[in-house]
Amino acid sequence: MSTLVIGLHRGKLELKQFFRQRESVVFTLFFPIMLMFIFGSIFKNSIAPGVTFSQYFIAGMIASGLVNSGFQQLAITIPMERDFGTLKRLRGTPMPPLSYFIGKLVVVAVSITIQVALLMGFGKLFFHLHMPTSSDKWLRLVWLILLGSICSTVLGIAFSAVPKSGRGASAVVSPIVIILQFFSGVFFVFTDLPSWMQQFAALFPLKWLTQGMRSVFLPDTFAVKEATGTWESGRILIILLAWAVAGTVLAIKTFRWSNK
Amino acid sequence: MSAAISISGATKSYDEKCVLQGIDLEIQSGEIFAILGPNGAGKTTLVEILEGYRERDSGQVTVLGIDPSSASLEWRNRIGIVLQNASDAGDLTVTEVVENFAHYYTNAKPPAKVIDQVGLSDKAGSKVNTLSGGQRRRLDVALGIIGSPEILFLDEPTTGFDPEARREFWGLIRGLREEGTTILLTTHYLDEAEELADRVAVLVDGRIKEVARPSELGGRNSKGARITWSDGSGDHFEESATPTEFLRKLSVQFEGEIPNLQIKRPTLEDIYLEMIEGRA
Numbered sequence: 001m002s003t004l005v006i007g008l009h010r011g012k013l014e015l016k017q018f019f020r021q022r023e024s025v026v027f028t029l030f031f032p033i034m035l036m037f038i039f040g041s042i043f044k045n046s047i048a049p050g051v052t053f054s055q056y057f058i059a060g061m062i063a064s065g066l067v068n069s070g071f072q073q074l075a076i077t078i079p080m081e082r083d084f085g086t087l088k089r090l091r092g093t094p095m096p097p098l099s100y101f102i103g104k105l106v107v108v109a110v111s112i113t114i115q116v117a118l119l120m121g122f123g124k125l126f127f128h129l130h131m132p133t134s135s136d137k138w139l140r141l142v143w144l145i146l147l148g149s150i151c152s153t154v155l156g157i158a159f160s161a162v163p164k165s166g167r168g169a170s171a172v173v174s175p176i177v178i179i180l181q182f183f184s185g186v187f188f189v190f191t192d193l194p195s196w197m198q199q200f201a202a203l204f205p206l207k208w209l210t211q212g213m214r215s216v217f218l219p220d221t222f223a224v225k226e227a228t229g230t231w232e233s234g235r236i237l238i239i240l241l242a243w244a245v246a247g248t249v250l251a252i253k254t255f256r257w258s259n260k
Numbered sequence: 261m262s263a264a265i266s267i268s269g270a271t272k273s274y275d276e277k278c279v280l281q282g283i284d285l286e287i288q289s290g291e292i293f294a295i296l297g298p299n300g301a302g303k304t305t306l307v308e309i310l311e312g313y314r315e316r317d318s319g320q321v322t323v324l325g326i327d328p329s330s331a332s333l334e335w336r337n338r339i340g341i342v343l344q345n346a347s348d349a350g351d352l353t354v355t356e357v358v359e360n361f362a363h364y365y366t367n368a369k370p371p372a373k374v375i376d377q378v379g380l381s382d383k384a385g386s387k388v389n390t391l392s393g394g395q396r397r398r399l400d401v402a403l404g405i406i407g408s409p410e411i412l413f414l415d416e417p418t419t420g421f422d423p424e425a426r427r428e429f430w431g432l433i434r435g436l437r438e439e440g441t442t443i444l445l446t447t448h449y450l451d452e453a454e455e456l457a458d459r460v461a462v463l464v465d466g467r468i469k470e471v472a473r474p475s476e477l478g479g480r481n482s483k484g485a486r487i488t489w490s491d492g493s494g495d496h497f498e499e500s501a502t503p504t505e506f507l508r509k510l511s512v513q514f515e516g517e518i519p520n521l522q523i524k525r526p527t528l529e530d531i532y533l534e535m536i537e538g539r540a
Contacts, residue, residue: 085343089403092312093365094334094337258313
């Protein structure tokens with residue numbers, strides 16, 4: 001049985017577990033909408049002709065949804081799975097570790113796809129957001145979600161080696177995610193941030209994901225307001241691919257099955 | 261018969277503490293082998309080395325001819341492990357979990373059959389977090405045997421079972437032996453070892469004190485018996501290495517039945533306690 005097939009079976013099982021934890025499902029899927037509502041209600045001004053803050057903000061919300069449902073979720077729940085003995089049991093079977101990773105990726109990808117659909121539907125209904133205007137942009141949205149899910153998943157798995165136990169994991173992971181969100185232009189207009197912040201954020205994939213999402217949701221005329229005056233789609237693709245590969249290698253190298 | 265598990269000179273220390281001080285052991289294929297020992301004797305460490313969870317410090321270990329410390333997924337495909345305390349998968353049903361694990365193995369048994377075999381058919385559609393402790397252990401066993409393992413490791417499988425559940429569980433283990441599975445179990449319960457095991461090893465302070473059939477451990481079969489009886493003057497007893505001979509003589513003093521006659525050999529528990537009391 002191939003690694004991929006077993007991985008998809010794991011994905012099916014993990015999806016069932018995900019959807020059966022009601023509170024967590026509601027929170028994960030509706031939190032971005034809540035934030036969108038709050039920020040959209042506070043900042044009613046336009047940041048450029050025809051570009052409301054909400055229109056700018058949805059890009060950040062989708063990108064940070066990727067970080068939350070992948071990196072943050074996994075870096076917290078995998079140490080818990082170690083505590084519960086889930087991983088010890090899996091280690092004792094012929095399941096390839098990569099199949100376990102694929103199972104996680106399935107959940108992240110499904111969860112983010114639902115979040116994006118909800119955000120876009122909600123945004124269109126209540127904040128009159130514009131949907132992507134060309135098939136090019138829709139295609140970009142798809143590969144951004146896919147690559148973003150992979151990066152977020154593998155980096156979450158890699159980071160899960162850091163917390164000593166499930167109980168302390170959230171305290172270690174959450175601050176990192178929040179700081180990264182501020183630095184990457186999720187909550188504010190990126191180019192308004194101090195340049196050292198911008199440069200620091202450029203080291204991590206979230207900044208590039210957010211920028212990519214802006215290129216999907218904002219008019220092309222807005223590109224001149226980006227740091228380099230263009231959307232840098234090609235560069236974003238390369239950087240995210242590099243993070244996906246590096247993250248996968250890192251995840252395989254650092255993955256721990258048990259709390260020593 | 262060939263050796264399913266072969267251990268020679270295995271040692272393991274944590275920090276300064278030496279947990280295993282040179283273990284030598286051969287377990288034959290098709291055998292049910294029990295490791296007995298008090299808490300902290302090193303049972304779990306030894307079993308986890310065999311399962312590939314822990315690395316030994318020195319010595320040679322092979323399980324199915326392969327060193328578990330460098331074992332591949334192909335090797336894992338041939339063994340089954342029943343964990344001592346896992347509490348995962350609460351939101352899934354019994355069938356969902358067992359079916360999922362079946363996908364990991366190349367020679368998996370039909371999930372419904374395994375669920376039936378461990379006596380969980382009534383609970384097949386129930387969520388794992390609604391199972392009782394004993395039912396959870398049955399699920400653990402189902403996950404251990406789903407891949408038709410050649411060797412099954414059971415670490416204290418019946419801890420927390422009521423007597424009836426333990427008897428049923430023993431039946432399940434005997435059934436697996438009939439399929440040819442080699443079974444290695446650790447246990448605190450001497451009646452369990454006596455009931456199930458072909459041979460037992462007593463592990464005390466990281467050393468194997470003895471390996472024997474349960475009926476022969478500690479010279480149990482050749483040890484004297486204690487004969488007790490009563491007559492008009494009260495209760496009497498006699499320790500004898502030749503109880504039959506003694507009884508023959510005793511019987512001539514009575515016209516019919518000897519009142520309150522009992523002949524007792526030392527139980528496995530008596531022998532075991534004697535063996536572990538000698539430790540420092």
